[in-house]
Amino acid sequence: MKDKIRAILKEHGRLSKDVKDIGDKDDLLAAGLTSHANVNVMLALENEFEIEFPDSMLKRESFESIAAICASIEKVRDGQA
Amino acid sequence: MSGEVGAKPMKMRVGVDLVRVQEIERSLSCFGDRFLRRLFTEGEVAYATAAPGRTAERLAARFAAKEAVKKALGAAADGAPWRHIEVRRGPGGHPEIMLHGPAQEAASAAGISEFSISLSHDGDYAIAMVAAACRGDER
Numbered sequence: 001m002k003d004k005i006r007a008i009l010k011e012h013g014r015l016s017k018d019v020k021d022i023g024d025k026d027d028l029l030a031a032g033l034t035s036h037a038n039v040n041v042m043l044a045l046e047n048e049f050e051i052e053f054p055d056s057m058l059k060r061e062s063f064e065s066i067a068a069i070c071a072s073i074e075k076v077r078d079g080q081a
Numbered sequence: 082m083s084g085e086v087g088a089k090p091m092k093m094r095v096g097v098d099l100v101r102v103q104e105i106e107r108s109l110s111c112f113g114d115r116f117l118r119r120l121f122t123e124g125e126v127a128y129a130t131a132a133p134g135r136t137a138e139r140l141a142a143r144f145a146a147k148e149a150v151k152k153a154l155g156a157a158a159d160g161a162p163w164r165h166i167e168v169r170r171g172p173g174g175h176p177e178i179m180l181h182g183p184a185q186e187a188a189s190a191a192g193i194s195e196f197s198i199s200l201s202h203d204g205d206y207a208i209a210m211v212a213a214a215c216r217g218d219e220r
Contacts, residue, residue, distance in 0.1 A: 012111075014104075035148045036104055039120065039163075043112045059160035 004048055005069050009033075012040040024067040029060070038063055045069065051076045090216075094193065096153030097210045098145040102202065105141040120144060120163040128170065141207035142200040143168045149209045150178060150196060157187035168198070176200050178211065192216035 002024065009028070010019045016032030033041070042063065046052055053062070053076060062072040108116045117126050121143060129139035147166040151158045161184040171177040178196040180188050188194075192215040199210050 035098070036100055036108075036144065039116070040104075040108055040111065043108075043115055043119065046115075047112075055162045056160070058162060062160075 001049075001070055001073065002066055005045070005066055005073075008041055008044045008048060009066070012044050013037050022066065024070075025065050028063065028065055033063075045073065049073050049077070091214050092216070094153040094155075094191065094213045094215050095211065096149035096151065097208065098148035098152065099206055099208045100141040100145040100148075102138045102141045102205055102207055105144065105207075106137045109137065109140075120147070122164050122167050125168055138202040138207055142202050142209055145207050145209035146176070146178070146198055146200060146211065149198075149211045150180075150184070153196070153211050153213060154184065154187045154191065154193075157190060158184055161187065168200075188213075 006019045006022075009015060009022075013019070013028070013031075013033055014037045015022070015028070022028070022031050042053060042058075051073065053072065057072055057076070061068060063069055117140075121129070121140065125140075125143050129136045129143065132139065144163070146168045147163050150166045151161065154161075162182065165181040165184040167179040167181065169177050169179050176198050178198050188196075193213045196211045196213045201208050
């Protein structure tokens with residue numbers, strides 16, 4: 001899952017550093033993820049994992065790191081969102 | 082400043098956001114209707130698509146407006162759906178902000194009843210700035 005997330009961040013995140021240099025828990029905002037790029041990342045994640053993030057998960061914390069994105073996807077898949 | 086004994090002083094809340102029009106074009110190309118439906122109301126889409134050569138810049142300005150409002154509202158607006166911050170055209174053609182749901186709740190909690198907004202776009206960029214007087218708690 002993390003490899004797919006990293007690929008999406010590489011394609012849509014427009015980060016200021018290489019994705020391979022970003023740790024799983026590193027702050028993506030600090031790595032250059034803008035609000036608009038975050039939207040594209042979210043939509044790409046939904047496409048890739050065939051989910052839809054509910055409004056309740058649109059908070060910054062849901063996408064603040066690769067680890068947080070993983071947890072968010074699993075939460076939606078498990079029906080906990 | 083408040084004019085009333087015991088009344089909370091008025092504070093200003095401001096927000097600004099800058100968006101690259103090309104990035105909106107890219108979003109439309111990659112995600113199409115999903116991008117539109119997720120971020121914009123039917124009215125916003127109708128206005129933006131009414132000028133085919135200017136759709137991306139109009140959407141860019143509206144997205145910038147939504148983000149500017151969120152910044153002005155602060156943490157209370159974190160996670161508010163973008164469609165709940167709507168940009169409408171007022172009677173004189175000037176843009177106006179209409180809030181719904183969590184965004185409206187955040188504004189009410191901050192004592193904000195109305196936002197002033199200004200939009201601009203020129204070539205590659207669109208920008209939005211919002212301001213509001215509030216009498217609420219700290220964000």
